[in-house]
Amino acid sequence: MSTNLETALTATLGKAAREAGLAILSAEAGTDFNNHPTAKFKLALSPDAPPAKTLQLELSDAFDFHKPELLPEMTSHLREAAKRLRNPRPDAYVTVAGLPVSLNQFAWPFHGSTSGADTYIVHGVAHLEDGTNSPLHVKIAASMTVTFAEIVPAAEQPYAETFIYNAIRKTFDQGQLELLKSGNRQPVPVTTRYYSRWQKKFIFTDTDDASRLEFLELKAYWLSHVMGNDQPVWIADPRDAQYLNTTAEELKLIAVDLSKRGLLTLTDDYASPTSALLARAEEYNAKMHAALDITKPTFNEEMRAGHTNM
Known part of the structure; x- marks a missing residue:
C-alpha cells in the first residue's frame, strides 16, 4: 500500500477492508468541497487491479466508524463493494426504464448547501453507457435534506452511496434528469418521501x-x-x-x-x-x-x- 497518510482511520479501515477481502492500494490526504481535511482511499480485490476495478472511498478525516451503530454498515458496504468489483464495470447500473449508466466522480463527503438551504450536497456525474462511447452525460447535485439526514447513520460515503445512487436512478425513471453533451449541474433531491419510518427502509420503486x-x-x-x-x-x-x-x-x-x-x-x-x-x-x-x-x-x-x- 502506498500512503502518505498514517492515522487511526487508516488502520481501522485497513482491518475492515481485509475482512471484506479487499486490499488498500493507496491512502492519501485530501480536502472536501469546503477544504476540510479528508482521507482518500483506493481499494481493490488485488494489488495489481486495473484502475477500472478499484473502489474510491473518501471519508472525513476525523470520522470514526468503529462504533456499534456504524461498524456493521461499513463492513456491509465493503463486502458488497468487493462483490461489485467482480463486475466487468463496477460503476455501471441500469434503470427500470432501461437506461444503462455509469455513476462516478462523486465528491464525498456531503457538504452544506452554498445557497443557504438546509440541505447537504454531493456532486457527481452520470454517463450514458450504450456501447457507443456516447458523450451524453449529466452533472449531478444530489441534495439530502436536514430532516432526511437524521435517518442516516453518518453523512459519509459508505452510509449514503446506495440511496444516493438509487435516487439518481429513480430521477432518471421520472424523466427529470437530461443527458447532454455539456451543461450545468442538475438536481436530485433526496427527501423523506423515499423512506418509510414505519417499515424502517428506503422505498424508491414499487415493482412486481x-x-x-x-x-x-x-x-x-x-x-x-x-x-x-x-x-x-x-x-x-x-x-x-x-x-x-x-x-x-x-x-x-x-x-x-x-x-x-x-x-x-x-x-x-x-x-x-x-x-x-x-x-x-x-x-x-x-x-x-x-x-x-x-x-x-x-x-x-x-x-x-x-x-x-x-
Whole structure:
C-alpha cells in the first residue's frame, strides 16, 4: 500500500477492508468541497487491479466508524463493494426504464448547501453507457435534506452511496434528469418521501415479479454483454434490491427462473446472457431510446411559435 497518510482511520479501515477481502492500494490526504481535511482511499480485490476495478472511498478525516451503530454498515458496504468489483464495470447500473449508466466522480463527503438551504450536497456525474462511447452525460447535485439526514447513520460515503445512487436512478425513471453533451449541474433531491419510518427502509420503486425479471434481463444485456464482453455480473446486488423494493434473495430466485428459461447462464450470484437473451437486443435498445426520450424536455409548439397569453 502506498500512503502518505498514517492515522487511526487508516488502520481501522485497513482491518475492515481485509475482512471484506479487499486490499488498500493507496491512502492519501485530501480536502472536501469546503477544504476540510479528508482521507482518500483506493481499494481493490488485488494489488495489481486495473484502475477500472478499484473502489474510491473518501471519508472525513476525523470520522470514526468503529462504533456499534456504524461498524456493521461499513463492513456491509465493503463486502458488497468487493462483490461489485467482480463486475466487468463496477460503476455501471441500469434503470427500470432501461437506461444503462455509469455513476462516478462523486465528491464525498456531503457538504452544506452554498445557497443557504438546509440541505447537504454531493456532486457527481452520470454517463450514458450504450456501447457507443456516447458523450451524453449529466452533472449531478444530489441534495439530502436536514430532516432526511437524521435517518442516516453518518453523512459519509459508505452510509449514503446506495440511496444516493438509487435516487439518481429513480430521477432518471421520472424523466427529470437530461443527458447532454455539456451543461450545468442538475438536481436530485433526496427527501423523506423515499423512506418509510414505519417499515424502517428506503422505498424508491414499487415493482412486481415481471418488472424485476425484465430489470435483470436489462442488467445482463447492458452490463454483461454490451459493457463487459459477456463477463458475468452480480445479479443479487442489495443496491438493486433497495431500488426495486425487494430483496437480494428474491432477485436470485428470479435469476434462477431466467436461467431455467434459457436466458441467463448462472454461476452462484453472477450471471451472463445467453444467445436467447441477446436475440432480444433490439427490444432492449428500443427501451433505452424510449427512456432517453422521456428525459428530453418537450415544448408546446404554440408557445414555441410565440402564441401564448402568458
